[in-house]
Structures are given as C-alpha cells and as structure tokens.
Amino acid sequence: MIRNAARKTTVLAVGVALGIGCVTPAVADPAPDDGVLEHAGARTAADRQRVQDYWTAEKMKMVTRAGDAPDPVGKDADDLPGQDRTRPSSGAVWGGGGLVRKTVGRLFMTSYFKDESGKLQADDRSCTGTVVEGTAGSTVVTAAHCVLSGDRGDQAVWDTNVYFVPGYRDGAKPLGGFTVNTTFIPADYKEKLSPGSDVAMLAMNPAADGRKISEITGTQKIRFGAQRGQGQFTYDFGYSAEGYGKEEPWRTGQLLGYCAGPAAKDDTHPEWNHWGVRCDMYRGSSGGPHFVDFDAKSGSGTVVGVNSNMNRKDGKTFEFAAPLGEAARKLYLRAQEPAR
Numbered sequence: 001m002i003r004n005a006a007r008k009t010t011v012l013a014v015g016v017a018l019g020i021g022c023v024t025p026a027v028a029d030p031a032p033d034d035g036v037l038e039h040a041g042a043r044t045a046a047d048r049q050r051v052q053d054y055w056t057a058e059k060m061k062m063v064t065r066a067g068d069a070p071d072p073v074g075k076d077a078d079d080l081p082g083q084d085r086t087r088p089s090s091g092a093v094w095g096g097g098g099l100v101r102k103t104v105g106r107l108f109m110t111s112y113f114k115d116e117s118g119k120l121q122a123d124d125r126s127c128t129g130t131v132v133e134g135t136a137g138s139t140v141v142t143a144a145h146c147v148l149s150g151d152r153g154d155q156a157v158w159d160t161n162v163y164f165v166p167g168y169r170d171g172a173k174p175l176g177g178f179t180v181n182t183t184f185i186p187a188d189y190k191e192k193l194s195p196g197s198d199v200a201m202l203a204m205n206p207a208a209d210g211r212k213i214s215e216i217t218g219t220q221k222i223r224f225g226a227q228r229g230q231g232q233f234t235y236d237f238g239y240s241a242e243g244y245g246k247e248e249p250w251r252t253g254q255l256l257g258y259c260a261g262p263a264a265k266d267d268t269h270p271e272w273n274h275w276g277v278r279c280d281m282y283r284g285s286s287g288g289p290h291f292v293d294f295d296a297k298s299g300s301g302t303v304v305g306v307n308s309n310m311n312r313k314d315g316k317t318f319e320f321a322a323p324l325g326e327a328a329r330k331l332y333l334r335a336q337e338p339a340r
Contacts, residue, residue, distance in 0.1 A: 036184055036187065036334050037187045037189075038183070039147075039183040039184075040182060040340065041202075042180060043205075051163050051179045052163075055161070055165075057171035060106070060108060061170070063124050063125065063126045063253065064241045064253050065284075073254050073255055078094060078256065080095025085260070085296040087260070088261035088262070089261070090278045090280050091240075091258075091259055091280040092258060093249055093255050093256070093258075094250075094256045096297075096299065099299040100256075100300070100301075101167055102131075103130055103218055104128065104129070104131075104166070104167075104288065105129055105130075105164055105166035105168050105175075106126055106128060108161065109124075109159040109161060109162045111124075111125050111157075112150060112157045113149060124161075125146075127142055127288075128142065128239050128284070128287045128288035128289075128307065130142070131214055132220050132222040133214075133219040134336050135336045136203065136337070137213070138203055138213055138339070139335045141200070141303060141324075141328075142199075142200050142306060143198050143200060143286045143287035143306050143307060143308055144185040145286060146159075148200075158183070162202070163178070163179060163180075164177065164178045164204065166213070166216070166217045167217070168239065169255060170254040170255070176208075176216065178204045178205060179204070180204060182340055183201075184203070184335055195269070195274065195320075196269075196273060196274070196322065197322065198309075198322040199322050200287070220303055221300075221303065222332070224324045225325055226304040228265070228323075230264060232263040234260065234261065234263045234292055234294075235259075235290070236276070236288060236290050236307065237256060237257070237258045237285075237288045238257060238287075239256060240253065240285045241283060242284070251280075251281065257281050259277050259278065259280070259281060261277045263275045264276060264278075264318060268311060272320075272322070272323075274305075274320035274323070275305065276290075276313075277319060278318055279317065280317055285307050286307050288307040289305075289306060290304055290321040291303060304324055305323050
C-alpha cells in the first residue's frame with residue numbers, strides 16, 4: 001500500500017518485493033514542451049522475448065498483496081448466468097462474457113523503490129488496463145502510477161517488464177500477452193504525482209503473428225472531456241489482487257472484478273475532478289476503466305476515466321477515477337503515431 005498522509009487516499013497498485021535483476025530502471029526524462037512524457041519500451045525482438053519469458057504463469061499468480069499464490073479458481077467461478085449485472089454492486093466477480101472480458105486485462109510491471117538504507121529495490125506489481133479504439137489499433141489506457149515509480153521529479157523511475165494480458169484468468173493468457181512499444185504519461189504527473197493527471201497511454205507491440213492487439217481483443221470506446229453527473233450509472237472494472245480466497249474470489253487477482261452504481265464526486269479534492277462509485281476492489285484495480293453507457297449484456301461501453309485511488313465518502317469506500325481530459329487526449333493522440 002502506498003499512502004499519502006496529507007491526501008488520505010490509497011493508490012491502488014499491488015506488489016511483491018524482489019531483488020533487482022539484470023534490468024536497470026531508467027530515470028524519467030526531462031519534461032517536453034508539449035506536456036507529454038514518452039518512454040521507449042520493448043522495441044527489439046530480444047527485449048520482447050525477455051519480458052515474455054519473465055512473466056510465467058506462476059509469477060503472474062504470485063503478484064498479490066500477500067505475496068502468495070491464491071487457491072486455484074473453479075472453472076465456473078466467473079460463469080454466473082443468474083447474476084444480475086445491471087444492479088449496483090460494491091464488488092463481485094464479473095460473471096458474464098462480452099467485450100469487456102476481452103478488452104480489459106491485467107497489467108504487470110516491475111517497479112522500483114528505495115529501502116530504509118536508500119538502496120533501490122525491485123517490486124513486481126500489477127494493475128489493470130483496457131484496449132481502446134484508435135487509428136493505431138494498439139492503444140491501452142491505464143494509470144500513470146502503474147508505469148512510473150519512485151518519487152516525483154528527478155527521482156521518478158520508469159517501471160520495467162511491463163506486460164499486458166487481456167482477459168487474464170488464473171495465470172492463463174487466453175488472448176496472449178503483449179509488450180509495450182512506447183509509454184506516454186503527462187509530464188505534470190511526473191513532477192507533482194497528482195491524481196488529477198494519473199493517466200497513461202500504452203502503444204502495444206503486435207502479437208507474435210503480427211496482428212495488432214485490437215484485431216485480437218476488439219476495442220472499447222473512449223471519450224475525452226466527458227461531462228459527469230451526480231448519480232450517473234457507472235461501471236468500474238479491475239483485477240483486485242488483495243490475495244483473499246474463496247470468500248471474495250474477485251479480490252484474488254485471478255478473476256475480473258467489477259463494481260457498479262451511481263457516480264459521486266470526490267469533494268475532498270475537487271481540483272482533481274475525480275468521480276467514482278461505491279467499491280471495495282482495492283489494490284491491483286489501478287488503471288481499470290470507468291464506463292458510462294455500458295451495456296451489461298454485450299460488455300461494451302465508453303471509457304471516461306481510469307482507477308486512481310480510494311477514498312471515504314459518507315462513511316463508505318469509493319474508488320475514484322482520474323478523468324480523461326485534455327492532457328489524456330494529448331497522450332492518446334501521440335499513441336496513434338506509427339510505432340518506433
């Protein structure tokens with residue numbers, strides 16, 4: 001858990017501490033003129049293969065808050081034909097199918113932090129991402145804190161081994177796994193670590209057979225500058241990886257979970273323009289999509305924000321999303337450019 005005492009909010013990534021291996025983390029670059037910070041990912045065949053080999057099924061399953069592999073999930077654990085997915089929920093396994101089961105996935109990465117002695121340590125973590133529409137056919141949206149670690153400014157460090165598994169389920173990659181060609185975040189986020197700009201766009205490398213990720217998963221719609229309203233029915237998806245067992249299978253990190261209900265604004269920090277829903281998904285759901293105009297039967301909707309933090313409102317836990325404003329639109333446009 002990463003907690004800022006002044007903000008009293010909880011960032012939603014989850015991780016397992018490691019020793020640093022052969023990959024050297026890169027310090028974040030100086031801020032560019034257009035406000036978009038760009039970072040090169042796995043651009044060579046050797047780098048792509050190294051990341052693929054790193055994330056074995058066993059290692060992916062081990063990325064939980066507890067640091068232990070959870071019990072295997074049942075084959076029907078997320079096949080719930082009697083589940084009413086149109087009603088409000090503060091947390092459950094997504095028991096249906098549809099496009100959301102293909103486009104939303106678990107995002108893995110190795111992050112870096114300093115221990116008490118000031119030595120840099122590695123930490124395997126996971127978040128959530130979503131494949132969205134775009135001319136490039138390769139765009140995944142997530143949270144900036146899922147790809148950048150360390151402290152603000154010149155202490156910020158790019159995460160390594162970033163790997164996206166759409167439709168992830170219990171260590172399996174039903175649609176394959178994808179490495180990142182280029183990562184884009186707002187320069188403002190690096191300097192201030194502000195939840196108001198906690199958005200990242202990832203330009204993904206193609207699959208081994210040359211197909212773009214969108215050709216395999218399909219895409220969700222995305223909207224920038226969406227007008228949010230109190231009570232607007234919103235769906236929130238993520239791979240919460242608290243490590244709980246059979247009592248709450250949607251928090252093991254092995255199954256896609258969701259929350260749904262009327263939207264409410266985080267009034268404690270109006271400058272962030274965060275809207276959220278009543279939700280208990282917690283760590284690992286960072287970067288997961290907030291949908292409006294979502295059809296529970298087809299599993300399709302429009303992404304208007306990504307999970308950034310938890311906060312209390314009216315005595316209950318809410319999961320709030322960083323908005324997709326002008327800064328996010330700039331990232332998105334850069335992500336449509338030809339691959340490097």
